[in-house]
Amino acid sequence: MQPTGTSAPNRLRTTPSWLLTQTAAHAGRLVSAALDRRHARGYHYRLLAALDETGPTSQADLGRHSGIDRSDIVSTLNDLADRHLVRRDPDPDDRRRNVVNITPAGRRELTHLQQALDTAQDTLLAPLDPTERRELVRLLDRLLTHHRGATHPTHPDQPES
Numbered sequence: 001m002q003p004t005g006t007s008a009p010n011r012l013r014t015t016p017s018w019l020l021t022q023t024a025a026h027a028g029r030l031v032s033a034a035l036d037r038r039h040a041r042g043y044h045y046r047l048l049a050a051l052d053e054t055g056p057t058s059q060a061d062l063g064r065h066s067g068i069d070r071s072d073i074v075s076t077l078n079d080l081a082d083r084h085l086v087r088r089d090p091d092p093d094d095r096r097r098n099v100v101n102i103t104p105a106g107r108r109e110l111t112h113l114q115q116a117l118d119t120a121q122d123t124l125l126a127p128l129d130p131t132e133r134r135e136l137v138r139l140l141d142r143l144l145t146h147h148r149g150a151t152h153p154t155h156p157d158q159p160e161s
Contacts, residue, residue: 034116051102
């Protein structure tokens with residue numbers, strides 16, 4: 001296997017970790033460019049998608065569901081609120097906290113962002129047919145699930161116990 005246009009020693013070009021890293025970097029550029037065209041960032045999409053899935057929720061729960069650190073939630077929600085894509089309302093059960101809601105404009109923007117991301121995915125995966133795309137997603141999900149479940153990373157030079 002020799003990917004075209006790749007300048008790297010043969011040993012690297014057959015190393016899954018290197019291939020994943022190079023592909024992830026390219027994917028990141030494609031996604032950033034797609035979201036930039038909508039004046040958005042990945043966190044904007046993640047929060048809107050999480051709100052669309054969960055419905056109204058607290059900032060803390062939204063952070064947990066989206067996987068975004070608490071310190072980044074507030075500034076991202078401020079960006080979205082300034083654009084009228086989300087609304088913060090006092091929690092009727094606990095006035096000390098807010099409940100975050102996606103607005104109709106936020107749902108429309110989420111649709112536009114999803115279309116932009118779908119186009120980026122199509123560009124990234126252009127050489128793969130639909131069956132290969134599903135298999136790639138299945139395998140990557142399996143790897144990610146396995147490694148997220150690991151309690152501690154194993155150094156590559158150390159055998160697993």
